[in-house]
């Protein structure tokens with residue numbers, strides 16, 4: 001039997017649309033869920049999904065992608081990459097697997113909301129495939145991480161992290177709950193598909209692929225490449241919605257959603273991707289610096305897509321450009337120092353050669369962040385390891401939920417704000433601006449320090465905080481990835 005081409009029947013078949021008669025349109029698509037305020041009904045008929053695919057085509061392609069990734073894993077299982085790899089690379093894997101797989105599942109829930117609340121048939125169809133994409137990502141990454149659980153219990157965090165109150169998890173969950181789980185279908189699609197996936201998933205899934213290949217971890221490279229091929233597709237879901245907001249006179253709304261999502265993504269990815277790229281990946285395996293990847297994927301490409309659509313660069317563009325050379329270096333100092341609170345063992349990444357690389361990529365690094373590392377290194381050389389671990393807790397931003405950091409001696413500031421009698425702290429003026437956009441959304445949340453000070457964490461000491469975060473419960477916390485071998489050079493120099 002002759003089959004029609006997809007293009008001959010797709011548009012008719014996907015328009016399974018009718019006018020509700022038992023309930024009103026507003027009851028079928030309440031604005032809190034659908035977010036269609038101000039968009040006329042006729043405009044929904046114009047939603048044209050940027051890619052078209054049928055279920056049978058989708059399943060065939062996805063099956064091939066899975067077969068590719070899983071067969072590479074099976075073929076390379078005996079190469080013992082794990083035991084040959086640099087400990088810094090293992091830390092990249094642990095951090096990634098704790099932070100990413102279950103968030104993928106959350107993204108599946110997000111896309112499922114387009115299936116129900118999307119007011120255009122094309123959006124509902126593509127949301128269905130996007131949801132299946134994200135379920136595949138969660139399953140694959142949980143499965144791949146599981147291979148290592150018998151080697152190191154810190155890999156257990158792939159399954160468990162998102163259920164804990166670890167500080168890094170609180171930061172991730174606060175951001176993803178804000179962007180993926182608690183917005184109407186249009187807002188979440190613009191924030192997550194357009195701003196977050198278009199701009200940022202490339203960093204983690206393409207940028208790190210090159211590093212993974214260089215580090216000899218072809219299994220991980222194949223896995224994250226396979227995932228990114230889906231992200232690149234469903235990331236396009238948000239673009240027609242941006243256009244619809246612009247055409248219905250709601251440019252300010254679209255711009256605000258993007259500005260919030262871009263900054264929040266940036267701050268989180270400074271930790272998630274910035275630390276691995278500039279500190280954990282072995283020096284000889286580094287493809288490019290984090291800043292160079294950001295300049296390509298976000299500063300150039302994303303800014304161009306904003307321009308193409310008729311949107312502006314976010315108002316904080318200059319702050320972002322400065323932050324490219326600051327924020328993740330501050331977070332590296334903080335996370336390495338508070339390493340007992342992590343589910344992975346961070347690499348310091350500051351051997352003499354690595355410091356030369358950092359100075360080359362970030363001129364001035366030695367005179368700022370390097371000064372702090374001088375002190376930490378000196379303490380290690382003098383066998384004062386205990387002095388390299390702080391005994392107090394940092395101030396944490398009430399939006400990003402990350403420690404407030406900056407460039408030592410240059411730019412370090414706590415941006416605060418009083419709201420309803422409570423004092424809030426922010427890591428930047430942009431985080432404070434985000435809070436001000438919707439105080440009701442953010443004001444009730446307590447960050448880790450708020451919880452500690454209000455007596456929610458017991459006993460009120462370091463041990464109590466660690467147990468509250470799941471450290472020592474699921475696995476031990478982190479130590480230095482290389483067991484301070486990098487400090488040997490400095491020790492010999494000091495001895496000489």
Ligand SMILES: [Fe+2]
Nearest residue numbers: 104107134137
């Ligand atoms: Fe995904």
Ligand SMILES: [Fe+2]
Nearest residue numbers: 107197231234
């Ligand atoms: Fe996605």
